Amino acid sequence: MTVRVGAYERLAATTVVIALGLALSLITTQAILWITVCFVGGIACIGADHAIHARWQRQRRGTYDALLWVFPTTVVAGSFAVIRLPFFDSPSTAIPAVLGCALMYAGIVICQMHSLTPGQRGFRTARFILSLLAHIGACAIYAGIYAPRYRSLVSATAIAIVTVLFAIEILRGGQLGALRTLAYSLLLGAIVGEVTWVLNYWPIAPQFGGVLLMVTLYVAAGVLQTQSTKQRSRSDILEFIVVGLSAIGIVLGFGVAAS
DSSP states (O other): OOOOOOHHHHHHHHHHHHHHHHHHHTTSOHHHHHHHHHHHHHHHHHHHHHHHHHHHHHHOOSOOOTTTTHHHHHHHHHHHHHTTSGGGOSHHHHHHHHHHHHHHHHHHHHHHHTOSSTTSTTHHHHHHHHHHHHHHHHHHHHHHHHTTTOOHHHHHHHHHHHHHHHHHHHHHTSSOOHHHHHHHHHHHHHHHHHHHHHHTTSOOOHHHHHHHHHHHHHHHHHHHHHHHHTOOOHHHHHHHHHHHHHHHHHIIIIIHHHO
C-alpha cells in the first residue's frame, strides 16, 4: 500500500531538519559549518519547492513560479549568521532563535502556498505577511552580516545580494513585470549595499545597524513601487520621510551608545 505524504507533512519534516541543522551548526568547526550550510540550504530549497509545487498542482491556476524557493532558502542560509549574534550566545537565547528561524521558514512557505495567484482565497493576507516577514528577516540577516565587522567589500556585497533576493519577493505581489521587478531589485541591492559601506565607518551596535538597513530597504522599495504605479500621495511621502528620519534618530541616539 502506497502512503501519500501531503505538502504540510513534507514541510513539517523539512522544518525539523532545518532546526536540527541550525542547532548542530553552533557546535561544529568552521569547515563543517559551511558543509552544514550547504546541506541544510539544499534541504530548504527542495522542501520549499516540493510543498509549493504540490499546492499549485492542486489548484492549477496561473503559471508556476519556479523561483519561489529562493526567498525561504535565503532566510535559512542567513539564519546561520543570525543565530551567531552576540545576544544569542547562551542556550536560553540560542534555542528560541533556532526555533524562530525554522518557524519563519515554515511560515514563509505556507504564505507562498496561499499567494500563488491573485484570485485565490487569502491572497492579500498572505502577501501582507510575506512582506512583513521579508522585512523582519532582512533586518535580522543584515544584523548577522554586519555584526562581525567584515571588510566593506565583503559585508556590503553580501548585504546587497541578500537585498536583491528579498526585494524580488517584496515586489512580487505588485503590478510590475518580471524584468522591471529584477531591475528594481538590483537597484535596491545597490542602494542598501552603498548604505552598508557607509555604515561600516560608524560605531553602531549590530541590531541598530540591521534596523537602519531594513528601513532603507522599506523606504526605497516603497518609493519605487509608488513611482511605478503612479499612485503617489502626500501620505505616502510623509510616511517614508517620518519612517526614515525616525530610524536615523534611533540609530544615532541609541545605536552608537550601545556599540
